[in-house]
Amino acid sequence: MSIADRIDLNSLLIFAAVAEAGGFTAAAERLGTSKARVSLEIARLEARLGCTLFSRTTRRVMLTEAGEAVYARCVPPLREARDALAEVGEGNAELSGSLRITASVDHATQSLARVVAEFAMRHPRLQIELRTSDRVVDLVKEGLDLGIRVGWLRDSTLRATKLGDFAQYLVSSPAYLQGHAPPTTPEDLAEHSWVALTLLPTPLTWTFTSASGETRTVRMNAALRTDSASTLRALLRHGAGVSVLDQANVEAALRSGELVRLLPEWSLPGGGIHAVHPPGRHVPAKVRAFIDFYRASFGATTAFQAVSSVIEAR
Numbered sequence: 001m002s003i004a005d006r007i008d009l010n011s012l013l014i015f016a017a018v019a020e021a022g023g024f025t026a027a028a029e030r031l032g033t034s035k036a037r038v039s040l041e042i043a044r045l046e047a048r049l050g051c052t053l054f055s056r057t058t059r060r061v062m063l064t065e066a067g068e069a070v071y072a073r074c075v076p077p078l079r080e081a082r083d084a085l086a087e088v089g090e091g092n093a094e095l096s097g098s099l100r101i102t103a104s105v106d107h108a109t110q111s112l113a114r115v116v117a118e119f120a121m122r123h124p125r126l127q128i129e130l131r132t133s134d135r136v137v138d139l140v141k142e143g144l145d146l147g148i149r150v151g152w153l154r155d156s157t158l159r160a161t162k163l164g165d166f167a168q169y170l171v172s173s174p175a176y177l178q179g180h181a182p183p184t185t186p187e188d189l190a191e192h193s194w195v196a197l198t199l200l201p202t203p204l205t206w207t208f209t210s211a212s213g214e215t216r217t218v219r220m221n222a223a224l225r226t227d228s229a230s231t232l233r234a235l236l237r238h239g240a241g242v243s244v245l246d247q248a249n250v251e252a253a254l255r256s257g258e259l260v261r262l263l264p265e266w267s268l269p270g271g272g273i274h275a276v277h278p279p280g281r282h283v284p285a286k287v288r289a290f291i292d293f294y295r296a297s298f299g300a301t302t303a304f305q306a307v308s309s310v311i312e313a314r
Helices: 009-021 024-031 035-049 065-090 105-122 174-178 186-191 229-237 247-256 285-297
Strands: 054-056 061-063 097-103 126-132 146-151 153-166 168-172 194-197 205-210 215-219 222-226 243-246 271-277 310-313
Touching: 009 024, 009 035, 009 065, 024 035, 061 065, 097 105, 097 285, 105 126, 105 146, 105 229, 105 247, 105 285, 146 153, 146 285, 153 285, 168 247, 186 205, 186 215, 194 229, 194 243, 222 229, 229 243, 229 247, 243 247, 271 285
Parallel strands: 097 126, 097 146, 194 222
Antiparallel strands: 054 061, 146 271, 153 271, 153 310, 168 243, 205 215
16 A cells, blocks of 8 residues: 555645644644644554654744655645535535634725624534735635735636726825825826835826826935825825825725825726635536625626636735
């Protein structure tokens, strides 16, 4: 009997959970089992393979070189097979298991949390984990089912479904404008105090388009920078300068008068809101159902259509 014949495929799924969670306790919580069982299965797997899969420290469990090889070669096809079998048996069955979603802090607060709460009430047997981070996380390594990306997309190994669009506005506060003449052309912005959002690929270079189609690109000077859209909004409200915020982030402040829109006759490139998920021929029903549900909240069609291109938010 070969080594492969003696490997329990469930132990590979436990191995994947430990690798993604970074520890035995966290993996046990994710799998809904005991730490002792996780430790036992990993020990059995290492014994059968004749190699050490994890290096253990007091703070974290990390893959060894052999563990990296096993993860890269075995885990993706195993998960695809599991999802395919689950899809065959799903039919009209109630959604169950776990659904792990990631999004930026701002988007989760402003939009996603409400949708997740409503979706959870409709599917009480489904355990949902919503993780928030302003960094673009690796869905596969983190063991995540779905990511909501707000912005612009680049080629990658992930698949994406568009949920909606958003506009961007040039804004500042009345307090700042009391001491500075409002810009009348895009070129005037180079003389203003710019607050840069470092999450963007080019936070200092912006292209404006007029109603007639004329474009002008301006390079800003920023003495103040931040890596959070909500912090950027707060800085602008307190008179720090001028910058660009997405529509959802700024609409309430515009209505209250805390911020004002500048150069409204000039538009900025819009962005998209996408749901991204790991590649595979079979998309789990829970992922399809959530994408449909969230897309419906944007007023779009609810029929799920897999996007053929592979893209990821930058």
